[in-house]
Amino acid sequence: TDPALIRNFCIIAHIDHGKSTLADRMLQMTGVVDDRSMRAQYLDRMDIERERGITIKSQAVRLPFASDDGTTYVLNLIDTPGHVDFTYEVSRSLAACEGCILLVDAAQGIEAQTLANLYLALENDLTIIPVLNKIDLPAAQPEKYAAELAHIIGCDVDDVLKVSAKTGEGVRELLQAAVDRVPHPVGNPDGPARALIFDSVYDAYRGVVTYVRVVDGSLNKRERILMLSTKATHEMLEVGVISPEPLPSDGLGVGEVGYLITGVKDVRQSKVGDTVTLVSRPATEMLGGYKDPRPMVFSGLYPIAGEDYPTLRDALEKLQLNDAAVVWEPETSAALGFGFRCGFLGLLHLEIVRERLEREFGLDLISTAPNVVNRVIMEDGSEHVVTNPSEFPGGKIAEIYEPVVRATVLAPTEYVGTIMELCQNRRGTLLGMDYLSEDRVELRYTLPLAEIVFDFFDQLKSRTRGYASLDYEPTGEQASDLVKVDILLQGETVDAFSAIVHKDKAYAYGVDMTKKLRELIPRQQFEVPIQAAVGARIIARENIRAIRKDVLAKCYGGDITRKRKLLEKQKEGKKRMKMVGRVEVPQEAFIAALSTN
Numbered sequence: 001t002d003p004a005l006i007r008n009f010c011i012i013a014h015i016d017h018g019k020s021t022l023a024d025r026m027l028q029m030t031g032v033v034d035d036r037s038m039r040a041q042y043l044d045r046m047d048i049e050r051e052r053g054i055t056i057k058s059q060a061v062r063l064p065f066a067s068d069d070g071t072t073y074v075l076n077l078i079d080t081p082g083h084v085d086f087t088y089e090v091s092r093s094l095a096a097c098e099g100c101i102l103l104v105d106a107a108q109g110i111e112a113q114t115l116a117n118l119y120l121a122l123e124n125d126l127t128i129i130p131v132l133n134k135i136d137l138p139a140a141q142p143e144k145y146a147a148e149l150a151h152i153i154g155c156d157v158d159d160v161l162k163v164s165a166k167t168g169e170g171v172r173e174l175l176q177a178a179v180d181r182v183p184h185p186v187g188n189p190d191g192p193a194r195a196l197i198f199d200s201v202y203d204a205y206r207g208v209v210t211y212v213r214v215v216d217g218s219l220n221k222r223e224r225i226l227m228l229s230t231k232a233t234h235e236m237l238e239v240g241v242i243s244p245e246p247l248p249s250d251g252l253g254v255g256e257v258g259y260l261i262t263g264v265k266d267v268r269q270s271k272v273g274d275t276v277t278l279v280s281r282p283a284t285e286m287l288g289g290y291k292d293p294r295p296m297v298f299s300g301l302y303p304i305a306g307e308d309y310p311t312l313r314d315a316l317e318k319l320q321l322n323d324a325a326v327v328w329e330p331e332t333s334a335a336l337g338f339g340f341r342c343g344f345l346g347l348l349h350l351e352i353v354r355e356r357l358e359r360e361f362g363l364d365l366i367s368t369a370p371n372v373v374n375r376v377i378m379e380d381g382s383e384h385v386v387t388n389p390s391e392f393p394g395g396k397i398a399e400i401y402e403p404v405v406r407a408t409v410l411a412p413t414e415y416v417g418t419i420m421e422l423c424q425n426r427r428g429t430l431l432g433m434d435y436l437s438e439d440r441v442e443l444r445y446t447l448p449l450a451e452i453v454f455d456f457f458d459q460l461k462s463r464t465r466g467y468a469s470l471d472y473e474p475t476g477e478q479a480s481d482l483v484k485v486d487i488l489l490q491g492e493t494v495d496a497f498s499a500i501v502h503k504d505k506a507y508a509y510g511v512d513m514t515k516k517l518r519e520l521i522p523r524q525q526f527e528v529p530i531q532a533a534v535g536a537r538i539i540a541r542e543n544i545r546a547i548r549k550d551v552l553a554k555c556y557g558g559d560i561t562r563k564r565k566l567l568e569k570q571k572e573g574k575k576r577m578k579m580v581g582r583v584e585v586p587q588e589a590f591i592a593a594l595s596t597n
């Protein structure tokens with residue numbers, strides 16, 4: 001295709017503002033999907049995406065559009081994941097485009113995620129088309145939010161389009177605006193081939209499907225390709241475009257968006273952000289900077305049934321074919337048995353991985369409280385990178401570093417006080433505050449990531465009755481006064497409950513956990529002290545009083561079968577018990593204590 005007839009664009013929107021619905025309308029309106037085979041959220045392929053209504057992996061679809069001037073253009077719509085955990089993938093998708101539709105719910109106005117993605121789009125020099133969606137809603141306030149959008153982007157109010165993705169109103173005009181306003185791609189057709197990988201997904205039948213945007217030259221069937229960051233080479237077995245099912249073609253030229261199949265089985269061989277070139281005439285310069293995804297949040301994953309351990313290992317291996325961002329290594333816990341320490345991009349990523357493991361592999365899992373990565377410098381100068389609190393080094397510590405993020409909170413002005421209080425409690429530093437309109441404000445904070453991974457978002461939502469939105473990006477690390485709190489049962493540390501917290505919060509954590517465990521652990525034949533400790537110093541203590549457990553006491557008379565049944569029941573109960581020192585703890589107690597965190 002002539003690059004002059006191509007328009008590459010994406011849609012950025014806050015969750016629920018209607019991105020998937022709009023994409024559906026575009027598919028229908030351009031005749032790519034007929035009305036009969038249309039199903040809601042056509043492009044959201046993963047089941048979890050459909051159920052949770054969020055887009056995890058970006059997808060690209062080619063739409064032929066008959067423009068008002070009588071010419072048929074090729075519109076490539078690149079879908080981006082909207083969530084903060086996947087910012088790197090978003091930024092790669094944006095890098096594959098020249099334009100971007102900024103979609104905002106006309107009844108809600110702009111939200112923090114939209115704003116964060118808008119900044120990314122501006123950094124990538126994309127042409128922004130501001131669009132208000134859901135104008136069919138009675139609660140829509142298109143005039144008010146058009147003014148807000150125009151103010152933020154610095155455009156004219158009349159440039160803001162108004163659509164209803166539900167009814168289709170204004171969608172054709174929007175496609176026409178994409179043709180008119182988004183610049184066509186420019187590249188060197190005769191130069192060495194360079195294409196940007198903006199997504200790669202694992203397909204059980206075809207292996208890894210790599211989504212690319214060609215910048216220079218062309219990629220043709222049967223040629224050997226070279227991945228610039230890994231130096232791996234592969235033969236291209238198939239090249240094509242998605243419209244909306246894969247459609248093989250002979251090749252992809254300048255500005256085109258499509259897919260490659262090489263028969264590779266592992267997505268780590270085809271990394272988002274990498275540059276593809278040809279072995280026969282390789283490019284030397286990469287497109288943009290490639291970055292390895294860095295896990296920010298760690299958690300231990302354990303099978304509830306110990307015999308599921310090999311299944312969990314298999315499942316993690318399979319999942320990694322599909323999700324290059326998840327990392328894991330085997331780990332054993334005295335309390336939970338054999339499992340894996342896994343690293344994730346963020347909390348949502350953790351939840352999604354866990355849910356996929358449970359759903360796709362039929363596993364029942366328990367995950368330990370999420371923690372961040374701490375860097376500990378000892379007085380002798382040695383350094384430890386701690387991804388598991390129970391591995392926190394003993395000895396003389398000089399400095400402890402923790403990751404920090406730059407967080408953006410958007411909310412109605414009346415909630416400024418309560419948001420500031422929350423951020424203060426979470427050791428935040430205010431960076432700045434801006435009024436987006438007279439009743440909405442943007443607050444920028446530096447916050448320790450560890451303070452966000454627990455319940456920050458829930459707190460924020462409940463304090464603002466759901467009106468605040470949050471976005472954050474990692475910005476490095478800071479030295480902090482952190483300590484490790486251990487929880488001991490009868491003097492034995494229960495590793496799964498160790499946590500690294502700020503010095504000022506150690507006491508609260510200790511009191512909270514010991515109380516919780518006292519309620520969850522059944523009485524034993526002897527007294528069991530539960531303690532919280534920082535080093536050798538006990539900071540909180542509870543006691544579980546002794547009982548004499550005698551199951552047969554309930555049996556009067558001589559009903560032998562009933563007696564036997566009771567004994568069997570007791571034995572069965574014992575199997576699911578974990579021994580911590582002399583103390584028998586039902587696994588459920590651990591699970592409950594960890595999950596209510």
Ligand code: GDP
Nearest residue numbers: 013015016017018019020021133134164165166
């Ligand atoms: P996404 O999270 O941005 O992909 O949003 P979805 O496309 O999943 O839409 C979120 C919800 O808003 C769904 O219940 C849609 O049916 C609804 N929705 C999307 N567009 C419109 C619209 O134009 N009008 C109305 N009334 N509802 C819409």
Ligand code: MG
Nearest residue numbers: 020053054055
């Ligand atoms: Mg969606």
